Amino acid sequence: MSMERSRRARFANTAPSTGEFAIGFVLVGVFVFLITPLAVQGLVGWATSGSFAWPNGHLASAYGGLLRGRFGAGLTDVVAAGLPGNAVMWVLAVIGEVLAIGATVVVAMWMRDVIGANSRHGLATATQAAEALGLTPLRKRADQIRPDLYARTNRNGLLR
Known part of the structure; x- marks a missing residue:
């Protein structure tokens, strides 16, 4: 899958x-x-x-x-x-x-x-999440929130 x-x-x-x-x-x-x-x-x-x-x-x-x-x-x-x-x-x-x-x-x-x-029960929109948590903390943790989009890689190209 x-x-x-x-x-x-x-x-x-x-x-x-x-x-x-x-x-x-x-x-x-x-x-x-x-x-x-x-x-x-x-x-x-x-x-x-x-x-x-x-x-x-x-x-x-x-x-x-x-x-x-x-x-x-x-x-x-x-x-x-x-x-x-x-x-x-x-x-x-x-x-x-x-x-x-x-x-x-x-x-x-x-x-x-x-x-x-x-509605998508239980899911916040991006605007609601930014209001509740703040934009800076969301950007710092983007790799944890959306690992499919913001995965960090090391120098060898492997995910950390």
Whole structure:
């Protein structure tokens, strides 16, 4: 393995780019936005009837009911009858949306910081290193910092 190949392997940035991260965030945001009204309906159904109200096998009719402004579509009649009025459910759904999207944004920002999108995590730029350590000490130790570029040789041409 050559020195150049090992350097490339060491400095390869495997973090997702900003564009990839943004696309992932949008997809997760859309999913959370679409699933939150059904999750709110399920939690309210659980609070009123004692069972989590999920439209098993009737997801299309549940979303059709939501598009028409009615909760409870796709649920059993007993659970749908136990749900509060549509106005109350929509207020709860909006509150749930705000909480869910807010949590999604917070988690996405945390992930961006942890993963380091568009950054070389842990590596300082030349300017940052010069500010932190000083230009003179960096130049004195150039052979230690970048031995591939600033290797010192003795009179016989051998590295010391």
